[in-house]
Amino acid sequence: MYPPTLLAASLLKDPMLLFISGLALMVLFFWYFATDIEVRKRNVGTILTIGTCVLCTLAIIPPKETLKGGIDLVGGFSYTLQVQPKIDENTNKPIPLTSDDLKQARSIIEKRLNALGTSEMEVVETGSDKLLIQIPGIAAEDAEGVRTQLEKVAKLELRKVNLEGFTQGGPNNTILAERIKKGEAPRIPGYTAYEYKRKHDDIERTDYVLLSNRAALTGKDVQEAWPQQDAGKIFVSINLTTAGEDKMINLTKDMTPHRDCIAVLMDNEVLTAPVVNSVPLGKNFMIEGQQSVEEARSLANAMKNPLENPVRIINKREISPKLGATVIKQSLMAGGVGLLITALFVLIYYRTAGIVALVGLVINGLMVFGGMALFQFTFSLPGIAGMILTIGMAVDANVLIYERLREEMAAGKSLKVAISLSYEKAFSAIFDSNITSLITAVILFWVGSGTIKGFAVTLVIGLVSSMFSAILVTRVLFRWCNDLNLFKKLSFLDLIKSTNVDFLAKSKLSYIISGLMIAASIGAVAVRGERSLGVDFTGxxxxxxxxxxxxxxxxxxxxxxxxxxxxxxxxxxxxxxxxxxxxxxxxxxxxxxxxxxxxxxxxxxxxxxxxxxxxxxxxxxxxxxxxAASLGADFIRESLIALGLGLLGILVYITIRFEFSFALGGFVALLHDVVLSAGIVILLGSELSLIHVGALLTIAGYSINDTIVIFDRIRDSLKTGEGEVRELMNEAINATLSRTILTALTTIVTVALIAIFGSAALKDFAIMILIGLLIGTYSSIFIASPVVLWWSERKGGLRKEVMRTTLAESDITAMP
Missing domain, CATH: 3.30.70 (Alpha-Beta Plaits)
Structure with a gap:
């Protein structure tokens, strides 16, 4: 008998049950935001929260099986592949292997094994003809299946069947194709005899076909391939390219229906040789004969990513975690202590309301782990970077709400009204900051490769869960507390007093400081040259x-x-x-x-x-x-393209939601933070490596989040306040200063402990994050806002821009 929790968790793995559960939660989610009745909103939100927690908890059970670690955390398997030369069809001699052949093989294998970017696998070139592949977290029994995927060339060919091959004769009255294959008849120029093994009523038989030596279509003509199941039959549907469609028409237009045949070969083995029922054939056809949906899926994946060169596995190894059990324990302990300190700080600083925030943070963590388990994504160092970023953003959302709540209570509002207004006023800042990060994450997943995709996947899950927990879960808890009269009043610590600093007056000094630091960073890169890059980049x-x-x-x-x-x-x-x-x-x-x-x-x-x-x-x-470099030129190019498109996406979104002046300020600040963080690490004598890629992405997320919060307050002040624009901008920066410091401090504590007690790799990661946090906080105040003011003054004034923006009067005001 299975324990009830394990039985429920196993049922959850059923796709239909999972779909129905997700659909039910989505209906509740839309119902929650659609209704204006407070009691109904509270009850629907409660059911939605409980349902989400149950779903995520069941998804995690049992954790050792559901939470997949990257190779740096749990180890895995390593394969050494030797790329074989292609054979010239005319001379039947091997064609010398080139560096392009090796790169093509590497690219295709990465796509086959990591189609969704969830496994954090690593493929590097070694020597002139070998690939070293490291795959995390796979069980020994699954390693053989991976071996099959690796060695499958997936060379698809369609060849015309010569009907003369079916002519009977000879001593045993066998067909001509069989006699040629067995050497009992001379070969026919331009044609080759093939064995054709097939099953009929569970009985295997071997037939023979005579095929043209010239392939009419190849895998290059396949645009898409996917597995299908219909009426008990399993097959792979093929969608050809435009050129492939033309070739198929030319192949079949002169054929006779119900007589002529076409053979489909995979890796020089005949899969099927069906009779043509209608002519001409066009863009779509299917390959039958698969015994399971998994086999059909594997075949379809291989056909979409065919190897031009065969590969041979010459070595397979089981590898231990790169960080080791002791190092992981130290790092987890450091991270746990940091989070505990953060939790205590929230409790002490926000007192009773801090309990509500902590419940939201716990549910946020549960959703992150549940989402990773549910979709079988992999935890690795870049993924952990994404988690740290989203936890920081979840804390930031609570700080934003509570600092607004402090202002409303100070203005004399009743507790119920103050809570309602604090969520309403904080919503746009939370929404905008999360959406900008989400845009970046989606672009990183779309353009980036394995490591960057791993970060993006974790970040997307974390952003969704942090918004859900901070806005919906905590709001529902406050509704219950109000309805049950659990909170008579709320009081917070006020360690960071109101300030009245003229930040914008120091813009020239900040430009000089940043300029000198960037110049020093560029100089360090120029002096150190290749020494500023680690083995991951240089090989x-x-x-x-x-x-x-x-x-x-x-x-x-x-x-x-x-x-x-x-x-x-x-x-x-x-x-x-x-x-x-x-x-x-x-x-x-x-x-x-x-x-x-x-x-x-x-x-x-x-x-x-x-x-x-x-x-x-x-x-x-x-x-x-x-x-070769595990993060070679292709990776660097993909990373730069992903980052560039991410910046462009943020630029477009901020332009639509705020105005171009704000977009330019955010763009400059983000670019400033990424360049300066990397430059300071190099100035300190370190080398940029894989771990720093995750750190830079985390820094970019923090930077834009911090900047958007300040921009939102500036925009709000300009729409409602009177006075000079410079004064209103300074007031807005001063008003958000407590939130900026509190959020930075809570994250700095966790990251600092990892830097002190973590492994060498995690120290590199944590040190860069610490540098980035300080630079990001500085740039949001002293770089982004001054750039906004400078550019807007050139274009007629910031207040006019804000008031005429298309969304200025229709901002998102969804009340959670």
Whole structure:
């Protein structure tokens, strides 16, 4: 018997039940925002909150199976593939392999295994003909299925069937195609005989067909392929390109219906050879014969991503987590303590109302984990970066609401009215800041590759859950508290007093400071050159120690390697193969000899020698292979395109919602923060690596969120206040200063603890986040707002822009 929770969780995996549950929650969600009756709003919101929590809790059970970790957290499997040369169809000789062939194979394999960007797999080129693939979190029993996907070339061909091959004759009255295949009849020029294995009534039989040597259509002519099931039959539907459609018409226009045949080959094996029922055929056709939907899906995926060169797996290894159990424990403890401090701060600072905020944050965390489990997304360092960002934004939303609540209570409003107005006034700032981040996340997912997609997926889930928890969940809780008279009054600490600083008067000084820092950063990059980029970007070598039955702790090796002066920061990893344990170190080109010499002196296991042919050689052998950048030129190009499109998307949205002056200010501040954060890290002597990509994306999210909150307050002041624009802008910045400081501090505490107690990789990540938080807070006040004022004065004044904007009188006022 299964426990009730496990039984419910297993039922949840049913697609139909999951669809119905999601549909019911969506109906409740729209009902909640559609009704204006307070009691109904409260009750519907309560049912929606409970239903969402139950769904997410069931999705997580059992956590070890549902929450998938990246290779840096849980390990996985590593495959070494050798890319084979293509065979010239005319000479039947191999065509020499080129670097483009290797890149094509790498790209296709990434698309096949990571179509949704959820597995955080890594593919790097090593040597002149090999690919090293690391796939996180797959079970040993699933590794063989991955092997099949990797080796499937998926070379699709359509060939015309020569009906002469069905002519019977010879000693056993067999057909001509069979006699040619068995060497009992001479070959016919331009045609080749193939075996055709098929099932009929569960009985396998082998037929033979004579096919043209010339493929009429190939996989390049396939535009789309997808699995289908109809009346018990499973098949793959094919949609051809325009060129493919023309080729199909030319192939079939002169055929005789119900007589002529076309053979479909996959990797030189005949899948089917159906009779043509009508001519000419066009854009769509199907391939039958699959035994399961999963087999059809695998075939369709391979056909959409065909390999031009065959590949052969020459090595498979089980690899340990890059960070190791001890490091993960330290990092989780540091993050947990940081979040606990944040929770205590919220409780102490906002007192009774802080309890409501904490309940919202707990539900937000539950939704993030539930969403990741429900859609089988992978947790990795970039994904954790996305989580930290969304938790920070969830805290920020609560701070925004509560600071507005403080203002309304100070104005003498009743508690019920003050709560209602605080949510109404904070809504537009929360909505705009989250939507801008959501735009960025969607573009990053659309354009980016594995690592960036992993960040984007986590960020999307986190943004949705943070908005849900901060706006809907906490509002429902406040409604219950009001209706049950649990809150007579609310009081908050007021450590950050009201200020009246002329921030805009310091714009020239801030421009000078930023300009000097950016110039210093660019100078550091110019001086250090390639040394400012880590092995992930530049490539290098892999040093492998074949330990066999011996063992070395990867974390201890990593600490020892830090003592060696190297051109690039090395990365240490423990692996297992059929021959035993291996220790691999990815390092810069030329660093391997120094690292090997140091480690052989530092660890007795590596220092042991034996006599071979009169010479003393190490017992533990070492090998060195060249390895390409895991984040090569394609990744950098994709990242820049994704970031550029993200900035453009934000520019367009802020222009529509605010005005172009605000959009320009946000754009400049965001670009300033990303460039300066990366530059300061390089100035401090570090190298940009994979972990810094996630950090930069997190910084960009924080930066635009902070800027939008200030912009929203400025716009509100300009629409309702009297006086000079400069004075109103300064008032708005001063009014949001407490929120800016509180949000930054709560996040800084968590990140600082990770920087102090976390692993080397997490320290790099946390240090860059800390730098970015400080720069982002500074730029929102001293860069973004002054740019808005400067540009608007050139265009006739900011107040006129705000008042004439198309959405100025129709802002989003949905009351949660």
């Amino acid at each position: 290098g070598t892999i040093l492998t120690f074949q330990l066999d039955e011996k063992h070395l702790d990867a974390h201890e090796v990593e600490k020892s390697v830090e003592q060696v002066e190297t051109a690039k920061l090395p990365s240490v990893q423990s692996e297992k193969s059929i021959t035993g344990e291996l220790l691999t170190i990815r390092c810069g080109e030329g660093d391997a000899p120094k690292i090997e010499e140091h480690l052989r002196k530092a660890f007795p296991v590596l220092a042991e020698t034996k006599e071979v042919d009169g010479k003393q050689v190490p017992v533990v052998a070492a090998s060195v292979d060249a390895v």
